[in-house]
Amino acid sequence: MTLANPSDFNGNLQPQGWLRYFSFSLDHKVIGLQYLVCGFIFYLIGGALAGAIRTELATPLSDFMPRDTYNEVLTLHGTVMIFLWIVPVVNGAFGNYLIPFYVGARDMAFPRLNAVAFWLIPPAGILLISSYFIAGAAAQSGWTAYPPLSLTTPAAGQVVWILSVLLLGGSSIFGGINFIATILKLRRPGLKLMQLPMYCWAMLGTSILVVLSTPVLAGTLILLSFDIIAHTGFFNPALGGNVVVYQHLFWFYSHPAVYIMVLPAFGLVSEILPVHARKPLFGYTTMVYSIMAIVFLGLIVWAHHMFTSGTPPWMRLFFTIATSFIAVPTGIKFFNWLATLWGGKIALNSAMLFSCAFIVNFVFGGITGVALAQVPFDIHVHDTYFVVGHFHYIVYGGTVFVIFASLYHWYPKFTGRMLNEDLGRLHFLLTFIGFNLCFAPQHWLGLNGMPRRVAEYDPTFTTLNQVSSVGALLMAISTIPLLINVVVTALNGKVAGDNPWNALTPEWLTSSPPPVENWIGEAPLVTEPYGYGQHQDQPQEVQA
Amino acid sequence: MCIVPIRTVLTVITATTALVLTGLWVGYNVNMLPLDASSNAPTYDALFKVLFSIGMVLFLGIVILLVYSLFRFRRRSGDLSDGLAIEGNLPLEIVWTAIPAIVVLFVGIYSYDIYERMGGMVALNDHSAMAHTAMDHSAMDHSGMASGEVSQARVWGGIGGAGMDAAPTGAVLPVEVTAMQFAFIFHYPDANITSGELHVPTGQPVELHMEARDVIHAFWVPQFRLKQDVIPGQPTVLSFTATKAGSYPIVCAELCGPYHGGMRSTVVVHEPEAYATWLQQNSPASTTT
Numbered sequence: 166m167t168l169a170n171p172s173d174f175n176g177n178l179q180p181q182g183w184l185r186y187f188s189f190s191l192d193h194k195v196i197g198l199q200y201l202v203c204g205f206i207f208y209l210i211g212g213a214l215a216g217a218i219r220t221e222l223a224t225p226l227s228d229f230m231p232r233d234t235y236n237e238v239l240t241l242h243g244t245v246m247i248f249l250w251i252v253p254v255v256n257g258a259f260g261n262y263l264i265p266f267y268v269g270a271r272d273m274a275f276p277r278l279n280a281v282a283f284w285l286i287p288p289a290g291i292l293l294i295s296s297y298f299i300a301g302a303a304a305q306s307g308w309t310a311y312p313p314l315s316l317t318t319p320a321a322g323q324v325v326w327i328l329s330v331l332l333l334g335g336s337s338i339f340g341g342i343n344f345i346a347t348i349l350k351l352r353r354p355g356l357k358l359m360q361l362p363m364y365c366w367a368m369l370g371t372s373i374l375v376v377l378s379t380p381v382l383a384g385t386l387i388l389l390s391f392d393i394i395a396h397t398g399f400f401n402p403a404l405g406g407n408v409v410v411y412q413h414l415f416w417f418y419s420h421p422a423v424y425i426m427v428l429p430a431f432g433l434v435s436e437i438l439p440v441h442a443r444k445p446l447f448g449y450t451t452m453v454y455s456i457m458a459i460v461f462l463g464l465i466v467w468a469h470h471m472f473t474s475g476t477p478p479w480m481r482l483f484f485t486i487a488t489s490f491i492a493v494p495t496g497i498k499f500f501n502w503l504a505t506l507w508g509g510k511i512a513l514n515s516a517m518l519f520s521c522a523f524i525v526n527f528v529f530g531g532i533t534g535v536a537l538a539q540v541p542f543d544i545h546v547h548d549t550y551f552v553v554g555h556f557h558y559i560v561y562g563g564t565v566f567v568i569f570a571s572l573y574h575w576y577p578k579f580t581g582r583m584l585n586e587d588l589g590r591l592h593f594l595l596t597f598i599g600f601n602l603c604f605a606p607q608h609w610l611g612l613n614g615m616p617r618r619v620a621e622y623d624p625t626f627t628t629l630n631q632v633s634s635v636g637a638l639l640m641a642i643s644t645i646p647l648l649i650n651v652v653v654t655a656l657n658g659k660v661a662g663d664n665p666w667n668a669l670t671p672e673w674l675t676s677s678p679p680p681v682e683n684w685i686g687e688a689p690l691v692t693e694p695y696g697y698g699q700h701q702d703q704p705q706e707v708q709a
Numbered sequence: 710m711c712i713v714p715i716r717t718v719l720t721v722i723t724a725t726t727a728l729v730l731t732g733l734w735v736g737y738n739v740n741m742l743p744l745d746a747s748s749n750a751p752t753y754d755a756l757f758k759v760l761f762s763i764g765m766v767l768f769l770g771i772v773i774l775l776v777y778s779l780f781r782f783r784r785r786s787g788d789l790s791d792g793l794a795i796e797g798n799l800p801l802e803i804v805w806t807a808i809p810a811i812v813v814l815f816v817g818i819y820s821y822d823i824y825e826r827m828g829g830m831v832a833l834n835d836h837s838a839m840a841h842t843a844m845d846h847s848a849m850d851h852s853g854m855a856s857g858e859v860s861q862a863r864v865w866g867g868i869g870g871a872g873m874d875a876a877p878t879g880a881v882l883p884v885e886v887t888a889m890q891f892a893f894i895f896h897y898p899d900a901n902i903t904s905g906e907l908h909v910p911t912g913q914p915v916e917l918h919m920e921a922r923d924v925i926h927a928f929w930v931p932q933f934r935l936k937q938d939v940i941p942g943q944p945t946v947l948s949f950t951a952t953k954a955g956s957y958p959i960v961c962a963e964l965c966g967p968y969h970g971g972m973r974s975t976v977v978v979h980e981p982e983a984y985a986t987w988l989q990q991n992s993p994a995s996t997t998t
Contacts, residue, residue, distance in 0.1 A: 227970060231967075232967035232970075233967040235967075236964070236966075236967060236969075305966075305967075306964065307964050311964070313924045313925070313941060314924040314925065314964065314965060317923065317924060317966075318966075402940075402941040402942030402943070403941075405942075407942070407943070408941065408942065408943070409940065409943065442782070443790070444791070444792035444793065444795065445794060445795065446796075447796070447797055447798075448798075448802050449797065451797070451802050451806075473936050473937055474938050474940070475937075475938060475943055475945045478830045481824075481829070482821065482824075485817060485821075486817050489813045489817050490810075490813060492809050492813050493809045493810050496805065496806075496808075496809035497802065497809075499771065500802075503771065503774055503775060503778065504795075504798070504801070506775070506779070506782060507782065508793040509778075509782050509793075510782065510783075510784040510785075510788060510790065510792045511778070511779055511784055512784045513783060513784075521775060521779060525771075525772055525775065528767070528768055528771050528772070529768055532764040532767060533764070535760075535813065535816065536760045539756070539760070539816065540820065540824050540829060541752075541753060541756055541829065542753075542756060542760060544827075544829075544868070544935060544936050544937075545753060545934040545936060547927075547936055548927060548936070548962040549929075608741075612741050612743075612931075613741075613742070613743050614743060614931035614958060614960060616929065616960050616961065616962040616969075616970075617964075618964040618969060618970075619969060619970030620969075620970045623958065667789075695796075697791040698792055698793055698794035699791075699794045
């Protein structure tokens with residue numbers, strides 16, 4: 166039986182042309198782009214919410230919006246950015262588009278499940294945003310929804326929030342199962358696991374985390390909804406419940422969630438750097454082991470989010486050590502990327518600029534992360550703007566920079582046209598400067614006494630908060646050249662040709678954009694996806 | 710394999726030395742922290758300086774290496790050839806696995822030492838072992854309802870005092886802290902004073918027994934470098950010794966509702982004599998006479 170031959174499903178039943186992007190398409194490439202565009206729309210919404218937060222914080226007083234609205238905005242901002250932008254795009258969009266190419270398949274293992282996983286996202290997102298308008302009040306207890314606060318804020322908004330996150334969690338689990346099955350079972354005959362491009366390993370590791378930890382979040386949120394709707398007492402101290410147990414369960418998912426957002430980005434960077442440096446990926450085997458080490462360690466560090474929650478001393482000690490050791494496999498990856506660049510022929514285009522900025526940002530966020538892992542250090546800065554700065558360096562400076570790098574790298578594959586490099590560099594400059602202006606000062610603010618999730622603050626913190634808000638404004642402006650670039654290029658950009666980067670990974674060994682079956686004829690067997698510099702004697706074929 | 714030329718070795722050694730010195734200089738000379746007003750704060754600041762220096766060395770080192778590579782190995786126009794086909798180097802990879810492992814191990818052991826000096830490893834339930842049985846009774850009587858009796862019994866977490874167990878009885882100043890939306894209330898059981906501000910003397914260990922009435926709050930004094938969640942149903946403890954007289958902010962650090970940002974108070978640290986005066990002026994006994 167042939168698994169997943171899209172032509173069987175698509176045939177005449179599916180719309181063709183641009184309409185297929187609005188259909189229940191089973192083509193992994195269509196689904197990937199659906200994830201990407203849908204995620205980007207939510208990025209703009211989440212960004213507008215961030216703009217509202219930074220506007221409120223431009224002055225020390227709570228004077229821009231009502232206080233409970235502010236809490237709704239920060240809750241929606243976190244939830245939208247994590248569950249509707251970063252997780253779906255870095256996993257769903259690039260994973261769906263690239264993984265079948267990388268394993269030499271014509272589609273994902275379960276195309277229908279794949280389409281279902283995507284189509285859960287728009288309703289979940291609309292549900293979440295609309296809770297602000299329909300339910301009277303959106304959730305106000307942060308994306309962490311700690312009880313008892315989440316039990317005392319307006320119930321309708323909190324329940325809608327739970328429903329929405331459950332749908333998104335379900336979508337994530339469906340995706341994870343699909344990736345594991347595709348990578349392990351749909352490989353082209355002759356292709357060994359240790360010959361797969363690094364992004365496959367990143368997605369395998371990520372999907373293991375998704376499948377192991379997301380159900381725990383789902384269970385926790387269902388219990389929380391019982392507490393809200395049926396007045397049970399799982400997490401309600403007035404009924405003998407335990408609020409700290411919720412935090413353990415929540416972070417058992419939500420710390421691995423950081424790796425669910427970051428590991429795929431590591432994988433994507435590992436694809437982009439060798440192509441534009443014209444060098445093999447350095448230390449393939451250690452890279453694979455590092456990913457798996459991060460997956461394992463990522464599951465046993467959750468309580469470092471709870472060092473001030475009344476956790477016993479031995480537990481604080483264990484989680485300090487476990488967390489610190491994540492720096493070792495992560496460090497290996499960064500040194501290997503630097504070694505990949507060393508001795509290369511580096512083209513400093515937009516994809517490369519964003520990738521290298523990712524290295525700078527993530528190293529910074531990683532170093533503050535090791536500091537935060539130390540209990541005595543964390544006790545002072547936990548729940549302050551230091552933490553806000555730290556995690557934005559990880560998820561924005563890390564993952565979102567990689568999403569942009571990937572967009573510049575794979576846009577020719579998606580559309581057959583090149584993005585404009587001048588607009589790309591402008592986008593990069595604005596994003597990089599804006600990002601650092603926005604989040605670097607927050608570390609100082611946290612160290613000196615500004616807690617997170619506040620609508621008002623001590624007037625001595627005004628200057629740096631205004632610097633941060635100006636940075637946020639630059640980040641907002643930076644999306645303008647990006648949008649112009651994507652729209653204008655799609656209409657009349659430079660034609661890319663099939664393989665504009667002269668890359669060796671399998672997605673480039675077909676037309677751009679690729680046919681429905683990915684390849685005309687048999688899938689190529691690519692055993693050395695990073696074999697740059699090995700055939701120097703042969704003349705290079707370069708397309709203008 | 711070729712032998713590394715002497716000049717390269719010298720360059721690497723010089724660059725590394727310069728980098729380490731720069732990192733140390735920045736770490737020990739750029740002050741990022743507020744005033745240190747508790748006995749625990751200088752210990753914290755020492756850890757901070759070490760972490761800041763190590764972080765600076767690593768960050769600068771990686772960024773310089775990256776920028777240097779981007780410049781030195783940039784593609785010249787018209788050059789369409791590939792770079793060197795280097796797929797790995799085991800000794801190098803072992804070195805850069807070992808370096809982070811050693812750094813992390815050092816940082817871990819050092820911060821454990823700091824944590825112990827802060828009193829973080831003091832067994833919290835030792836000094837309330839006697840009351841522990843009382844809790845079991847009250848738990849049965851009140852079917853587990855959070856109440857005042859329970860708060861005297863089991864302490865769920867927090868920071869015990871440095872050398873607090875060695876201090877003679879009566880030397881520790883106990884204060885009961887109740888957190889609610891959106892205020893902290895301080896009760897001095899010995900003097901029977903209730904106050905919206907925390908007043909403490911310099912040099913005397915203070916032990917806060919904290920419990921929240923509604924949602925989770927967090928008690929944070931940036932100048933003390935200490936924070937502890939205040940949790941409904943689970944009493945926590947926080948011990949410190951103030952060292953410098955002055956007024957410092959008490960900040961709620963856990964999202965607790967619309968006015969979370971406004972949930973602030975003040976800790977007033979007095980010299981011992983001034984504290985005695987405050988105690989006398991505010992105790993109910995003196996006001997009635």
